[in-house]
Amino acid sequence: MDAPQKSGKQTLDEAFDQLEAQLPQRAARAVHWTRGSRARWVRLPLGILAICFAVFWFMPIVGLEWLPIGLLLIALDVPFMQRPVGLFILWLLEKWKRLRARYAG
Numbered sequence: 001m002d003a004p005q006k007s008g009k010q011t012l013d014e015a016f017d018q019l020e021a022q023l024p025q026r027a028a029r030a031v032h033w034t035r036g037s038r039a040r041w042v043r044l045p046l047g048i049l050a051i052c053f054a055v056f057w058f059m060p061i062v063g064l065e066w067l068p069i070g071l072l073l074i075a076l077d078v079p080f081m082q083r084p085v086g087l088f089i090l091w092l093l094e095k096w097k098r099l100r101a102r103y104a105g
Helices: 008-022 025-035 037-055 066-075 079-104
Strands: none
Touching: 008 025, 008 066, 008 079, 025 037, 037 066, 066 079
16 A cells, blocks of 8 residues: 655655755755744745746846745745645755765765
């Protein structure tokens, strides 16, 4: 019998936990703060702004890396996005770990 599937919230929480573990301490604190209920009013505008930045990926300074950041911020408040975004971020983190391991050893 298959293991029970994680809910969208659980998947997103796991993605955030792994992301915080990979980030420097200062950035991890910022990510942790955005997950809190006090940051709710800031998440959606920041998420939309980050996705807008991703549209201009071809310009200097802004890049495509803003897309997952924006999706993460929006997914915290939009339940139907939690599972797909969580799985996407977990996939990106796995690719990042493999890339780091490849260049470290």
